[in-house]
Amino acid sequence: MDFPSALRARRTRRHVSQLDLALRAGTTQRHVSFIENGRSVPGREMVVRLAESLELPLRERNELLVAAGYAPVYAESSLDDPLLAPVRTAIDHILHGHLPYPAVVVDQRGGLIAANTAFGLITEGAAPELLGPGANVYRLALHPRGLAPRIVNLAEWARHILVRLEGLEELRAELTGYVPELGPSDGLLGFAVPLRLRSSYGELRLMTTVTTFATAVDVTLAELKLEAFLPTDPATAQALAAAAEAMATAAAGQAPGNM
DSSP states (O other): OOHHHHHHHHHHHTTOOHHHHHHHHTSOHHHHHHHHTTSSOOOHHHHHHHHHHTTOOHHHHHHHHHHTTOOOOSBOOOTTSGGGHHHHHHHHHHHHHTTTSOEEEEOTTOBEEEEOTTHHHHHTTOOGGGOSTTOBHHHHHHSTTTTGGGBTTHHHHHHHHHTTOTTOHHHHHHHHTTSOOOOOOOSOSTTSOOEEEEEBTEEEEEEEEEEEOTTOOBHHHHTOEEEEEEESSHHHHHHHHHHHHHHHHHHHHTSGGGO
Protein backbone atom coordinates (compact mmCIF):
# COMPACT_ATOMS: atom_id res chain seq x y z
CA MET A 1 0.00 0.00 0.00
CA ASP A 2 1.40 3.42 -0.94
CA PHE A 3 1.75 6.15 1.68
CA PRO A 4 -1.31 8.27 0.72
CA SER A 5 -3.56 5.18 0.88
CA ALA A 6 -1.93 3.95 4.11
CA LEU A 7 -2.41 7.31 5.83
CA ARG A 8 -6.00 7.69 4.63
CA ALA A 9 -6.88 4.14 5.73
CA ARG A 10 -5.51 4.68 9.24
CA ARG A 11 -7.12 8.08 9.61
CA THR A 12 -10.49 6.69 8.51
CA ARG A 13 -10.19 3.66 10.78
CA ARG A 14 -9.62 5.91 13.76
CA HIS A 15 -12.55 8.18 12.78
CA VAL A 16 -10.40 11.32 12.54
CA SER A 17 -11.26 13.99 9.97
CA GLN A 18 -8.62 15.67 7.83
CA LEU A 19 -9.22 18.90 9.75
CA ASP A 20 -8.76 17.25 13.14
CA LEU A 21 -5.60 15.50 11.99
CA ALA A 22 -4.23 18.77 10.62
CA LEU A 23 -4.89 20.58 13.90
CA ARG A 24 -3.23 17.83 15.92
CA ALA A 25 -0.19 17.69 13.64
CA GLY A 26 0.24 21.46 13.42
CA THR A 27 -0.46 21.78 9.71
CA THR A 28 -3.41 22.66 7.45
CA GLN A 29 -6.30 20.59 6.17
CA ARG A 30 -5.21 21.52 2.65
CA HIS A 31 -1.78 20.01 3.27
CA VAL A 32 -3.26 16.79 4.67
CA SER A 33 -5.59 16.58 1.68
CA PHE A 34 -2.69 17.04 -0.74
CA ILE A 35 -0.71 14.31 1.08
CA GLU A 36 -3.60 11.85 0.91
CA ASN A 37 -4.13 12.64 -2.80
CA GLY A 38 -0.44 12.16 -3.58
CA ARG A 39 -0.01 15.80 -4.61
CA SER A 40 2.40 16.53 -1.77
CA VAL A 41 5.26 14.35 -0.48
CA PRO A 42 5.69 14.72 3.29
CA GLY A 43 9.07 14.89 4.95
CA ARG A 44 10.15 12.35 7.54
CA GLU A 45 9.28 14.66 10.43
CA MET A 46 5.78 15.24 9.07
CA VAL A 47 5.18 11.48 8.71
CA VAL A 48 6.18 11.01 12.34
CA ARG A 49 3.92 13.88 13.45
CA LEU A 50 0.96 12.50 11.52
CA ALA A 51 1.48 9.02 13.00
CA GLU A 52 1.79 10.44 16.51
CA SER A 53 -1.30 12.59 16.00
CA LEU A 54 -3.28 9.47 15.06
CA GLU A 55 -1.92 7.76 18.19
CA LEU A 56 -0.86 4.78 16.11
CA PRO A 57 0.99 1.85 17.71
CA LEU A 58 4.75 2.05 17.17
CA ARG A 59 4.69 -0.83 14.68
CA GLU A 60 2.20 1.05 12.50
CA ARG A 61 4.26 4.24 12.77
CA ASN A 62 7.22 2.33 11.37
CA GLU A 63 5.00 0.93 8.61
CA LEU A 64 3.92 4.45 7.63
CA LEU A 65 7.54 5.60 7.52
CA VAL A 66 8.49 2.69 5.27
CA ALA A 67 5.49 3.37 3.00
CA ALA A 68 6.70 6.97 2.68
CA GLY A 69 10.20 5.80 1.75
CA TYR A 70 11.92 6.38 5.09
CA ALA A 71 13.69 4.04 7.49
CA PRO A 72 11.80 2.95 10.61
CA VAL A 73 12.37 5.13 13.69
CA TYR A 74 11.35 2.77 16.47
CA ALA A 75 13.54 -0.20 17.34
CA GLU A 76 12.11 -3.70 17.76
CA SER A 77 14.27 -5.51 20.30
CA SER A 78 14.17 -9.04 21.59
CA LEU A 79 13.19 -9.38 25.23
CA ASP A 80 16.49 -11.23 25.65
CA ASP A 81 18.37 -8.07 24.61
CA PRO A 82 20.56 -6.80 27.49
CA LEU A 83 19.07 -3.34 26.92
CA LEU A 84 15.70 -4.66 28.09
CA ALA A 85 17.06 -6.32 31.23
CA PRO A 86 15.56 -3.56 33.44
CA VAL A 87 12.19 -4.22 31.78
CA ARG A 88 12.37 -7.94 32.54
CA THR A 89 13.25 -7.14 36.15
CA ALA A 90 10.34 -4.71 36.40
CA ILE A 91 7.95 -7.32 34.96
CA ASP A 92 9.09 -9.87 37.52
CA HIS A 93 8.55 -7.37 40.35
CA ILE A 94 5.08 -6.46 39.12
CA LEU A 95 3.99 -10.08 38.73
CA HIS A 96 5.30 -11.03 42.16
CA GLY A 97 3.81 -7.91 43.74
CA HIS A 98 0.34 -8.83 42.47
CA LEU A 99 0.29 -12.08 44.46
CA PRO A 100 -1.84 -13.73 45.72
CA TYR A 101 -3.84 -12.73 42.65
CA PRO A 102 -3.02 -14.08 39.16
CA ALA A 103 -1.28 -11.94 36.55
CA VAL A 104 0.28 -12.51 33.13
CA VAL A 105 2.26 -10.55 30.56
CA VAL A 106 1.43 -11.21 26.90
CA ASP A 107 2.59 -9.92 23.54
CA GLN A 108 0.54 -8.31 20.78
CA ARG A 109 -1.01 -11.61 19.66
CA GLY A 110 -1.66 -12.90 23.17
CA GLY A 111 1.49 -15.03 23.38
CA LEU A 112 2.45 -15.70 26.99
CA ILE A 113 5.63 -13.89 28.03
CA ALA A 114 5.50 -14.42 31.80
CA ALA A 115 3.06 -15.30 34.57
CA ASN A 116 3.10 -15.39 38.35
CA THR A 117 2.55 -18.57 40.36
CA ALA A 118 -1.09 -17.70 41.11
CA PHE A 119 -1.91 -18.10 37.41
CA GLY A 120 -1.59 -21.84 37.98
CA LEU A 121 -4.98 -21.84 39.71
CA ILE A 122 -6.52 -20.29 36.59
CA THR A 123 -4.99 -22.88 34.28
CA GLU A 124 -5.44 -26.04 36.36
CA GLY A 125 -6.55 -28.99 34.26
CA ALA A 126 -5.69 -27.35 30.91
CA ALA A 127 -3.94 -29.45 28.26
CA PRO A 128 -0.12 -29.12 28.42
CA GLU A 129 0.11 -28.02 24.78
CA LEU A 130 -1.94 -24.92 25.62
CA LEU A 131 0.40 -23.87 28.42
CA GLY A 132 3.91 -22.48 28.81
CA PRO A 133 5.91 -19.59 27.35
CA GLY A 134 4.68 -18.57 23.93
CA ALA A 135 1.30 -20.28 24.30
CA ASN A 136 -1.62 -18.09 23.29
CA VAL A 137 -3.64 -17.05 26.34
CA TYR A 138 -6.73 -16.25 24.25
CA ARG A 139 -6.70 -19.78 22.81
CA LEU A 140 -6.12 -21.13 26.31
CA ALA A 141 -9.17 -19.24 27.55
CA LEU A 142 -11.64 -20.55 24.95
CA HIS A 143 -10.26 -23.90 23.78
CA PRO A 144 -12.30 -26.99 24.78
CA ARG A 145 -9.13 -28.42 26.36
CA GLY A 146 -8.30 -25.14 28.02
CA LEU A 147 -10.40 -23.10 30.44
CA ALA A 148 -13.68 -23.29 28.53
CA PRO A 149 -15.18 -26.33 30.34
CA ARG A 150 -14.65 -24.56 33.67
CA ILE A 151 -16.04 -21.14 32.70
CA VAL A 152 -19.57 -20.74 34.06
CA ASN A 153 -20.40 -17.72 31.86
CA LEU A 154 -18.59 -18.90 28.74
CA ALA A 155 -20.70 -16.99 26.19
CA GLU A 156 -20.23 -13.64 27.96
CA TRP A 157 -16.53 -14.20 28.58
CA ALA A 158 -16.00 -15.34 24.99
CA ARG A 159 -17.51 -12.08 23.75
CA HIS A 160 -15.13 -10.18 26.04
CA ILE A 161 -12.16 -12.07 24.54
CA LEU A 162 -13.20 -11.89 20.90
CA VAL A 163 -13.77 -8.13 20.80
CA ARG A 164 -10.13 -7.70 21.81
CA LEU A 165 -8.82 -9.49 18.73
CA GLU A 166 -8.99 -6.62 16.26
CA GLY A 167 -6.46 -7.28 13.53
CA LEU A 168 -6.08 -10.96 14.49
CA GLU A 169 -8.81 -12.26 12.21
CA GLU A 170 -7.40 -15.77 11.76
CA LEU A 171 -7.16 -16.29 15.51
CA ARG A 172 -10.59 -14.75 16.02
CA ALA A 173 -12.12 -17.13 13.46
CA GLU A 174 -10.52 -20.12 15.17
CA LEU A 175 -11.69 -19.13 18.64
CA THR A 176 -15.20 -18.28 17.46
CA GLY A 177 -15.56 -21.90 16.42
CA TYR A 178 -14.91 -23.06 19.98
CA VAL A 179 -17.64 -21.16 21.77
CA PRO A 180 -21.45 -21.10 21.90
CA GLU A 181 -23.29 -18.89 19.44
CA LEU A 182 -23.04 -15.35 20.73
CA GLY A 183 -26.42 -13.69 20.91
CA PRO A 184 -26.88 -9.98 21.63
CA SER A 185 -25.66 -8.82 25.02
CA ASP A 186 -28.39 -8.51 27.63
CA GLY A 187 -26.92 -5.22 28.75
CA LEU A 188 -26.69 -6.37 32.35
CA LEU A 189 -22.95 -6.89 32.60
CA GLY A 190 -22.23 -3.58 34.27
CA PHE A 191 -18.89 -1.82 33.95
CA ALA A 192 -16.83 -5.01 33.61
CA VAL A 193 -17.35 -8.56 32.40
CA PRO A 194 -16.64 -10.97 35.27
CA LEU A 195 -14.92 -14.30 34.73
CA ARG A 196 -16.74 -17.02 36.67
CA LEU A 197 -14.36 -19.95 36.83
CA ARG A 198 -14.75 -23.29 38.58
CA SER A 199 -11.61 -24.28 40.48
CA SER A 200 -10.39 -26.69 43.16
CA TYR A 201 -11.04 -23.85 45.62
CA GLY A 202 -14.62 -23.27 44.51
CA GLU A 203 -16.02 -20.85 41.96
CA LEU A 204 -13.78 -17.84 41.37
CA ARG A 205 -15.31 -14.53 40.33
CA LEU A 206 -12.71 -12.32 38.72
CA MET A 207 -12.37 -9.14 36.75
CA THR A 208 -9.26 -8.09 34.85
CA THR A 209 -7.27 -4.94 34.25
CA VAL A 210 -4.88 -4.43 31.34
CA THR A 211 -1.80 -2.23 31.63
CA THR A 212 0.61 -1.23 28.86
CA PHE A 213 4.02 0.46 28.79
CA ALA A 214 2.56 3.72 27.51
CA THR A 215 5.85 5.65 27.21
CA ALA A 216 7.75 2.89 25.42
CA VAL A 217 9.80 3.77 22.33
CA ASP A 218 10.61 0.15 21.46
CA VAL A 219 8.05 -1.82 19.43
CA THR A 220 8.42 -5.00 21.49
CA LEU A 221 7.99 -3.19 24.79
CA ALA A 222 5.07 -1.09 23.52
CA GLU A 223 3.16 -4.22 22.50
CA LEU A 224 3.43 -5.95 25.88
CA LYS A 225 0.30 -6.09 28.02
CA LEU A 226 0.07 -6.88 31.70
CA GLU A 227 -3.27 -8.53 32.48
CA ALA A 228 -4.02 -8.70 36.19
CA PHE A 229 -6.91 -10.63 37.72
CA LEU A 230 -8.76 -9.19 40.71
CA PRO A 231 -11.41 -10.80 42.94
CA THR A 232 -14.91 -9.38 42.76
CA ASP A 233 -16.04 -10.80 46.10
CA PRO A 234 -14.55 -11.79 49.49
CA ALA A 235 -14.94 -15.52 48.83
CA THR A 236 -12.74 -15.29 45.73
CA ALA A 237 -10.14 -13.22 47.58
CA GLN A 238 -10.02 -15.83 50.34
CA ALA A 239 -9.75 -18.68 47.84
CA LEU A 240 -6.85 -17.02 46.02
CA ALA A 241 -5.07 -16.35 49.32
CA ALA A 242 -5.54 -19.98 50.40
CA ALA A 243 -4.27 -21.28 47.06
CA ALA A 244 -1.20 -19.03 47.23
CA GLU A 245 -0.43 -20.20 50.76
CA ALA A 246 -0.75 -23.84 49.72
CA MET A 247 1.58 -23.33 46.75
CA ALA A 248 4.12 -21.53 48.92
CA THR A 249 4.03 -24.36 51.49
CA ALA A 250 4.46 -26.97 48.76
CA ALA A 251 7.38 -25.05 47.25
CA ALA A 252 9.06 -24.76 50.66
CA GLY A 253 8.66 -28.50 51.19
CA GLN A 254 10.42 -29.18 47.88
CA ALA A 255 13.36 -26.89 48.66
CA PRO A 256 16.75 -28.70 48.70
CA GLY A 257 17.21 -28.16 52.45
CA ASN A 258 13.93 -29.94 53.17
CA MET A 259 14.55 -33.06 51.13
